[in-house]
Amino acid sequence: MALINENYLKLPGSYLFSEIARRVEAYKTANPEANIIRLGIGDVTKPLPEAVIKSLHNAVDEMADEKTFKGYGPEQGYDFLLKKIIEFDFNPRGVELAIDEIFVSDGSKSDTANFQEIFGLNNKIAITDPVYPVYVDSNVMAGRSGTLGADGKWTDMVYIPCTAENGFVPQIPTEKVDLIYLCFPNNPTGTTISKTELKKWVDYAKVNQAIILYDAAYEAYIQEDDVPHSIYEIAGAKEVAIEFRSFSKNAGFTGTRCSYVVVPKEVMGYTESGEPIEINKLWNRRHCTKFNGVPYIIQKGAEAVYTTAGQQQIKALVEYYMANAKMIREGVASKGIEVFGGINAPYIWLKTPTGMDSWTFFDKLLTEVNIVGTPGVGFGPNGEGYFRLTAFGSKENTEEAIRRFTTEFKI
Amino acid sequence: MALINENYLKLPGSYLFSEIARRVEAYKTANPEANIIRLGIGDVTKPLPEAVIKSLHNAVDEMADEKTFKGYGPEQGYDFLLKKIIEFDFNPRGVELAIDEIFVSDGSKSDTANFQEIFGLNNKIAITDPVYPVYVDSNVMAGRSGTLGADGKWTDMVYIPCTAENGFVPQIPTEKVDLIYLCFPNNPTGTTISKTELKKWVDYAKVNQAIILYDAAYEAYIQEDDVPHSIYEIAGAKEVAIEFRSFSKNAGFTGTRCSYVVVPKEVMGYTESGEPIEINKLWNRRHCTKFNGVPYIIQKGAEAVYTTAGQQQIKALVEYYMANAKMIREGVASKGIEVFGGINAPYIWLKTPTGMDSWTFFDKLLTEVNIVGTPGVGFGPNGEGYFRLTAFGSKENTEEAIRRFTTEFKI
The missing domain is CATH 3.90.1150.10 (Aspartate Aminotransferase, domain 1)
Incomplete structure (x- = not known):
């Protein structure tokens, strides 16, 4: 049965x-x-921006010619795009990343929903409240939620209130947590987090061997100085944080579908017996087994975002x-x-x-x-x-x- | 931790x-x-075929104009494509399907790897041997495999030999199984299954409340008459079978990424207490929570496959x-x-x-x-x-x- x-x-x-x-x-x-x-x-x-349209047309033409046709590409994305991502989105902020620390994907919804798969079921999940529902639902489906209480909260998840009362600044919970979803600039509240406050979370994760799943899909909308665009602007974050980025909101790709995940090799998860395991290797295995890459045409469109x-x-x-x-x-x-x-x-x-x-x-x-x-x-x-x-x-x-x-x- | x-x-x-x-x-x-x-x-x-190239270019142009621009589409795929799929791939073979029984996706690798997520962990998985490795690996990751023996077999999975000795015809196993992966025309053996033999599996699934996960990615290569193109050509299959199809091999979409899954509403899974649950509803929930649709441009490319x-x-x-x-x-x-x-x-x-x-x-x-x-x-x-x-x-x-x-x- x-x-x-x-x-x-x-x-x-x-x-x-x-x-x-x-x-x-x-x-x-x-x-x-x-x-x-x-x-x-x-x-x-x-x-879509003109530069993207032009690049999409060129890529379509490449697919029409046997000499430039592309079949299966690398599941993690083409080097031409990976290099541009690092050069434009991270290097200017003092963040160095290797090409195999970036995984191009089809959307931050997929990425933030799928990433939990490489973790065990007995992790304590922390979410801010209010929150983008996909973080919660994907963990419910996997079996990490407990039951839904009359207060609208899942019994096994830790809710971190972000309201006017605390200035929408998530506070470290008293209960110990293992996987922490943070999204800044925040959906739905539109608020940001300061480097000082974000550092508290990075430090917490380091001390507690926790991992931060940092959704920065709205990074392009940051106007003020001193608001971190990437969690890796915080010292030590490369040891404990995964970052999700998207072309949906900066370049209008909601119907065009391209995103990426940053998984630094320093980030470790642990076996029950305490052995550290590279999260990058686990995600690579998941990504290559359950995904087959973003269309070449779309990756060429995304590449054009990085032209002048x-x-x-x-x-x-x-x-x-x-x-x-x-x-x-x-x-x-x-x-x-x-x-x-x-x-x-x-x-x-x-x-x-x-x-x-x-x-x-x-x-x-x-x-x-x-x-x-x-x-x-x-x-x-x-x-x-x-x-x-x-x-x-x-x-x-x-x-x-x-x-x-x-x-x-x-x- | x-x-x-x-x-x-x-x-x-x-x-x-x-x-x-x-x-x-x-x-x-x-x-x-x-x-x-x-x-x-x-x-x-x-x-890619000329018709596809033309349609891709047109779709790119639509994305350049505010009046025809497409943002988020339906996660399950646009009606224009769903309708063509049913009209061309199923109706001519006497198979009727509703539009909400088709889920457009980014590849049969993703689909066949992801589909197991909506099932419990204590199902007995049957695979043919040899087999496309993704069916196995995705179940190992989920925790349904047991351990890998020295004979190259996972202890909790049921292997159905397909060799020259049995004419590559998978035989019903003596051990009871719950989820059965079949792929015809087969990767890697290139062999097919007759309607008579496939009916044995459909009948087995009906009697045992099992589900067949039928990978028909190579369907377009069938040359001989009387080889089933779809499992739904077999009476009763709509009650027990999911079918995976792809544009990768018929239209050269390996680097363009489009596929679909057929999930008839009659197919039921069961709770531990024996209550039947529509698999279509579960998959819809999974698909909408962990996926955000195939790029509009790509779906327009796939639609052109169905022109004259x-x-x-x-x-x-x-x-x-x-x-x-x-x-x-x-x-x-x-x-x-x-x-x-x-x-x-x-x-x-x-x-x-x-x-x-x-x-x-x-x-x-x-x-x-x-x-x-x-x-x-x-x-x-x-x-x-x-x-x-x-x-x-x-x-x-x-x-x-x-x-x-x-x-x-x-x-």
Whole structure:
């Protein structure tokens, strides 16, 4: 009898986005004339940069010619891309990496979901709360979660609150943890972490032989100095941290799919008997056995991000979205609502006014001014009473949404 | 302390292809003038079909324009591709499928490696021997293998010999099994299964509530009538079988990456308490949590395979490689060597002459006539004494290899 992985049965439905869709649909049916503006989903809307388009076309032509056709490539990615990643994303920040410490992949969702596979089941997982749900769900599926309590927390996971009360700075938990998911600039709160605070986590990991899984998918949105772009800017991090990067948000690759993981050779995991094992070797084995590389065409597209033109074009993309972020941030604040994020990230996290819960605010925003956002509670129990807006819409839609919000929305 | 998944330590190194590379390198160093022809790896060499190239270019242009730009798509694949898959690959064979029974993915390697995740650890796994190593390794990593014996077999897995002695027809094992990996046309043996024999497995799975994981990546190479292209041609298979398909070998997508999995809603797995659970729902959850869809551009390329021009062009590609297969098959047979496969598959599986072991034959072929193939023992204990040649080289190289083999190779 084929037995299923019963951990899957513990997962509640993908409640958040399906519930949003259901409520929006119901509203549209009742109000077919409504002009709904979506500031909810973290998807980009601007086309791929010209440099990327040109490189994609060239790569397609290479695939048409027997002399330049590419079949299976190295699972870890082509050297031409690996070299550029190190040269542009790390060397300028004083971080040296070897080419076999980078693994090109098809997205940070896949990477952050898959990485836990190389770890044992009896690790204590720490997540910030609110959090990107994939870190949690992938560990539930693997069997590291325990059961879901009435408080919305999994009994075997350690939740690290990041709220207005603690300035969204994750504090070292009293309980000992082994694998720590951190994401900065943060999804969903849009907040960042200082080097001083991040160093506390690196030091904790070193002392406790823990590993930090650092999601830096929104790194390109950092505007302020002294905010770390990579965890490897922190001394000692190369011994304890894995970093996830993506082309989704800097270069608009959400539908084009390319990302990478940095796995320094110094990072060690341990056997039950305490023997250190290189995480790089384990991940390499996983990556080569369960994945077969990113399309050559797509890797050539990603390479173009690192040309002079490509760098200018992704800078312009980020500036475009960050102008939206500023507009949203200032518009929301002008109503006397507490607002966070939106300075070094495309996400604006607002505290719902008058103690309203996240879903009540969602309904009010939808019905009064036809704006769709994301209820904070969908990202974890400590997201209750918060709400996420994103800067990935068009300038025109964002302007109109903020006009409605500031002039028509009643709080 | 971050504990590793110790199952990974059980895996021997990726011995096969690295050992091949090592021996070829050593030979080249000693014989720098040698003109080595590789008939070893299952990678294609002809460029992508024109129809695919055209569609890829069009899709790249769409990504350059805000009006047609695509961000996140449905994780399961776009409807335009799902519909074509059903219409072209299944309906003509009398197989009806719903659109949400197909999951577009980035390769059959990923799919066949990942699919086991939705099953419990205490399933008995059956594999044919020899076998595509990914089925085995992914189950070892997950913890279903037991230990590796001196006979080259994992203690908890059930090996189903497919050798010349039984005509490469897998026989139902005496021990009860729960998950059964079958691959036809077979990699590495190039042999097929008749509908009558495949029905025995479907019937077994139905009676025993087992599930068949059917890898049909080489389906396009079937030339003979009455060889099943899909397991769903067998009555009842939709209740017990998952099918894996790929664009790698029919359309040359090994470096372009697109595949799909068929998961009929009738297929059930079971909880320990015997409750049936839809495998389709579990896989959908896994797919959406740990994967974010195939690039839009690539899906548009795959769609073009189903145009009139695309269908003609992939037929021509298959004919090209199958002409090589015929040449290899006849050339090998002309030396009095027993040869299998190569009729409905791009793989030729030969019995090494005079009881030579696989690696001895490898060395002899490399040093005497500078041809690289793959030792059969690399695919499992029952591959010992066999050797794989592939038809994916160029016509010219294959001709030259066979010329050398027939006129210069001494047996």
